[in-house]
Amino acid sequence: MSGIPHLSALVRAEVRKLASRTSVRLSIVALVLLGLVMPLILLLISSMVTVTTEAGQAQMKPPSFDAAMVLTTVLTMRNFFLFRAMVIAVVAVSFAGELVARTLREDLVRPVTRGTVLLAKWLALQVFVAVGLFVPLVVAGLLGLVCFGPGEGFVDTLLGAAITWAGDAGFATLVMGISLVLRSVPGTIGGVFLYWVLDRALGWGIKGAEKAQPLLEKLFEGWGMAEAATALHVAVFLRPWLPSSAFDIWWDYVPGAPLVWQSWVALVVYTALAYTVAWSVFRRIDVD
Amino acid sequence: MxxxxxxxxxxxxxxxxxxxxxxxxxxxxxxxxxxxxxxxxxxxxxxxxxxxxxxxxxxxxxxxxxxxxxxxxxxxxxxxxxxxxxxxxxxxxxxxxxxxxxxxxxxxxxxxxxxxxxxxxxxxxxxxxxxxxxxxxxxxxxxxxxxxxxxxxxxxxxxxxxxxxxxxxxxxxxxxxxxxxxxxxxxxxxxxxxxxxxxxxxxxxxxxxxxxxxxxxxxxxxxxEGNTAPIVEVGSAEPDALEAVVAAVEGAEPLGPGPNGRLLVRLDAITPEGLARALVQSGVPMTALVPTERNLEDVFLEVTR
Structure with a gap:
């Protein structure tokens, strides 16, 4: 007779399954390559700009790269589109994909609650998120240390990486929720990608307007557009609470500056909300 | 058990x-x-x-x-x-x-x-x-x-x-x-x-x-148990015409094609000989008329009629 499975055993099984997926393996390979290639590109740049005179003296000072800068560059490259696209693909096949392929059904006929199944799959997803952060960081960090030395902002950069992890964890939860609501792989990929692009455009648009706020407010007043000035003010006030500010919380991180607490609160709220939606859907759906 | x-x-x-x-x-x-x-x-x-x-x-x-x-x-x-x-x-x-x-x-x-x-x-x-x-x-x-x-x-x-x-x-x-x-x-x-x-x-x-x-x-x-009326298989080169004729014969009820394609007919109030006579009189070509033993398929067809 079967026993009641332990959550840890289910998480291990889900991690093993994720690790065997082609999409996950390709993602890890791409992230390793990113961690390898970026330091080498910076090394190439630093060597190319070193120009010496006939007398043998340096004419141009090469850029002073260090491991912290390498990490920052790699993180930025990873955070812009690469890893988020990977998260969308992996979540789509792991949740909607398993429902459509009916492999999830085979797990649900076992002596386990749906809540435990969802939690196990979510925790396995978080392992992927963590691996997807630390693999390029370790590769690029080690290579950066060897090539350039640590630099002064190394610890700050690692804090930035931790903040990135929090944003990724929340984003993966959001995609999981959408995937279970839509229950379609193309729907999940298309829907999340569309939301993500629009949300980012909105966030960046407001952020750009925020930087030019004094100038824009003067222009609006000059044109007699008091409502536009008020709307801009409200938008700037709301920006830290937007999903883009929450899930891209690394974007507002400035070493030494205070953290934007509104975005942290929003991140926790949106993540909890996404998990709750995922759970309420998963708990009730009929599985074919 | x-x-x-x-x-x-x-x-x-x-x-x-x-x-x-x-x-x-x-x-x-x-x-x-x-x-x-x-x-x-x-x-x-x-x-x-x-x-x-x-x-x-x-x-x-x-x-x-x-x-x-x-x-x-x-x-x-x-x-x-x-x-x-x-x-x-x-x-x-x-x-x-x-x-x-x-x-x-x-x-x-x-x-x-x-x-x-x-x-x-x-x-x-x-x-x-x-x-x-x-x-x-x-x-x-x-x-x-x-x-x-x-x-x-x-x-x-x-x-x-x-x-x-x-x-x-x-x-x-x-x-x-x-x-x-x-x-x-x-x-x-x-x-x-x-x-x-x-x-x-x-x-x-x-x-x-x-x-x-x-x-x-x-x-x-x-x-x-249940309906013990005998069931026969009737073969014909014109199965549609056969089914229509059987449906019109009093005391016989067509149940649909059997496993070998022949029409299954339940004889509620008619003998096999009576059915054969009625079919010959109708002019429908008949290739076989075989009594069958009642099986699970008969039960299924009766229950889900």
């Missing part, structure tokens, strides 16, 4: 909008039974099985397995194949079973022992390291049986387990199911369209139509 109730379904009801897929279904499967769950397409068999397995939430009713009403705890006793089994095609058969072990609560050293046992039971040991996606349909069905056997279930729910199999595969599956019941002492609950298959392996059947159980009992008892 020991008298222990393996599966008890009481008042099970499931609606999809205004359509009632399963309507106040009651059935009882005793330990040791090989229970055939029969019904025409859309009768509610698969919905009922999915409710029993917790894949679909019933609107009303209760289900208990070996007296255990809690659905999660009840599933400790159950192994299942629901329609076409699904696997992670990129993983080996063994890796698929390792995944299933985690969900079956099998851990530690027991995992490999249990996997070895079930692979050996279904004869898949040699192909266990191959990717499941490369398996034939028959091998997938056997792998599904192996997966369902993990954890030594006392009750197996099999939904159309011979679907899509060739005659050899169907024979192998039938032998395996028989063996599970006889040697492993597993209670079997099997849904199928194939009445000959069910008749060959089941001791009890339930017939469902429009979501309701219309008949339930031992196969031999069902065949022996």
């Amino acid at each position: 020991t008298g222990t109730v393996a599966l008890q379904v009481q008042g099970l009801t499931r609606r999809y909008g205004t359509r009632v897929a399963v309507d106040d279904l009651h059935l009882t499967v005793h330990e040791g039974d090989v229970y055939g769950f029969l019904g025409p397409n859309g009768a509610g068999k698969t919905t009922a099985m999915r409710c029993i397995l917790g894949l679909i939430r019933p609107d009303a009713g209760s289900i208990s397995v070996f007296g255990e009403p809690d659905p999660v705890r009840a599933r400790r006793h159950v192994g299942a194949i629901v329609e076409t089994p699904a696997f992670h095609g990129w993983m080996s058969g063994r890796a698929n079973l390792e995944q299933a072990c985690a969900y079956a609560g099998i851990a530690g050293a027991e995992v490999q022992t249990e996997i070895g046992r079930v692979l050996d039971r279904v004869g898949l040991t040699e192909r266990a390291i191959d990717r499941a996606g490369t398996y034939s349909l028959g091998m997938k069905q056997r792998l599904a049986i192996a997966r369902a056997l993990l954890g030594r279930p006392r009750l197996m729910l099999l939904d159309e387990p011979t679907n899509g199999l060739d005659p050899r595969g169907m024979r192998e599956m039938r032998d395996l199911i028989r063996s599970l019941a006889l040697h492993d002492r597993i209670t079997i609950f099997i849904s199928s369209h194939l009445l000959a298959e069910v008749a060959a392996i089941c001791n009890r059947v339930g017939i469902i139509q429009e979501g309701r159980l219309r008949a339930e009992g031992r196969v031999d008892a069902l065949i022996g």
Whole structure:
């Protein structure tokens, strides 16, 4: 007779399954390559700009790269589109994909609650998120240390990486929720990608307007557009609470500056909300 | 049969909008039974099985397995194949079973022992390291049986387990199911369209139509009871004309084509000789008129008429 499975055993099984997926393996390979290639590109740049005179003296000072800068560059490259696209693909096949392929059904006929199944799959997803952060960081960090030395902002950069992890964890939860609501792989990929692009455009648009706020407010007043000035003010006030500010919380991180607490609160709220939606859907759906 | 109730379904009801897929279904499967769950397409068999397995939430009713009403705890006793089994095609058969072990609560050293046992039971040991996606349909069905056997279930729910199999595969599956019941002492609950298959392996059947159980009992008892009017097979080169003529003959009722394509006719108030005379008089060419023994198919056709 079967026993009641332990959550840890289910998480291990889900991690093993994720690790065997082609999409996950390709993602890890791409992230390793990113961690390898970026330091080498910076090394190439630093060597190319070193120009010496006939007398043998340096004419141009090469850029002073260090491991912290390498990490920052790699993180930025990873955070812009690469890893988020990977998260969308992996979540789509792991949740909607398993429902459509009916492999999830085979797990649900076992002596386990749906809540435990969802939690196990979510925790396995978080392992992927963590691996997807630390693999390029370790590769690029080690290579950066060897090539350039640590630099002064190394610890700050690692804090930035931790903040990135929090944003990724929340984003993966959001995609999981959408995937279970839509229950379609193309729907999940298309829907999340569309939301993500629009949300980012909105966030960046407001952020750009925020930087030019004094100038824009003067222009609006000059044109007699008091409502536009008020709307801009409200938008700037709301920006830290937007999903883009929450899930891209690394974007507002400035070493030494205070953290934007509104975005942290929003991140926790949106993540909890996404998990709750995922759970309420998963708990009730009929599985074919 | 020991008298222990393996599966008890009481008042099970499931609606999809205004359509009632399963309507106040009651059935009882005793330990040791090989229970055939029969019904025409859309009768509610698969919905009922999915409710029993917790894949679909019933609107009303209760289900208990070996007296255990809690659905999660009840599933400790159950192994299942629901329609076409699904696997992670990129993983080996063994890796698929390792995944299933985690969900079956099998851990530690027991995992490999249990996997070895079930692979050996279904004869898949040699192909266990191959990717499941490369398996034939028959091998997938056997792998599904192996997966369902993990954890030594006392009750197996099999939904159309011979679907899509060739005659050899169907024979192998039938032998395996028989063996599970006889040697492993597993209670079997099997849904199928194939009445000959069910008749060959089941001791009890339930017939469902429009979501309701219309008949339930031992196969031999069902065949022996009820409408005992004789049934004959009538062959003709013009089957449509034949059916129309038979429908017009008083005391005879056409039941539809039988397994060999001939028209089955129930003789409620007419003798075979009388029917033959009527057909000759009608001018419909007749190639055969053969008395048949009442079987499970007759019972099914009568119940689901």
